[in-house]
Amino acid sequence: MRILFVCLGNICRSPSAEGVFRHVLASRAPELQVEIDSAGTHDYHIGSPPDRRSIAAAKRRGIDLSSLRARLVAAEDFTHYDLILAMDDENLQELRRRSPAAQHHRIRLMMEFAPQAASRHVPDPYYGGAQGFEEVLDLLEEAAEGLLAELFRLDAKR
Numbered sequence: 001m002r003i004l005f006v007c008l009g010n011i012c013r014s015p016s017a018e019g020v021f022r023h024v025l026a027s028r029a030p031e032l033q034v035e036i037d038s039a040g041t042h043d044y045h046i047g048s049p050p051d052r053r054s055i056a057a058a059k060r061r062g063i064d065l066s067s068l069r070a071r072l073v074a075a076e077d078f079t080h081y082d083l084i085l086a087m088d089d090e091n092l093q094e095l096r097r098r099s100p101a102a103q104h105h106r107i108r109l110m111m112e113f114a115p116q117a118a119s120r121h122v123p124d125p126y127y128g129g130a131q132g133f134e135e136v137l138d139l140l141e142e143a144a145e146g147l148l149a150e151l152f153r154l155d156a157k158r
């Protein structure tokens, strides 16, 4: 199973999603073979580490994002990854616009995996305050539970 998390800049939400889900897999399902990465739809921050506010907020939850570097979504991603999880509708639409219709089934919203959550989207925290970064992690942790449950279901069917 290969999963790509996608947001706009690949410095706040999607690297946080990558870190949260790596952490969940390492602690709860080390036996699952899952390849994970994250990418952005825009090129503003290519090569940069995650935003220092994302790094700090994740660190407080025991998650280290410091070695991640931003990259742009590439054409090959649409065939390589089984699941491409967008943080919001804008990212989702952009991914669909850039990919062949035959690959659209792979592209979904991250928060689909937490139907009970307060939000359908992971809101962009970039221009807001520290609370926004905590909210991003809260939402991602909720969605990560649903995503893990889905991977267990798929694994059981194999």
Ligand code: 4NP
Residues within 6 Å of the ligand: 007, 008, 009, 010, 011, 012, 013, 014, 044, 124, 125, 126
């Ligand atoms: P992200 O947040 O999409 O969660 O990485 C953003 C990062 C940078 C910008 C916007 C959102 N920006 O406009 O530079």
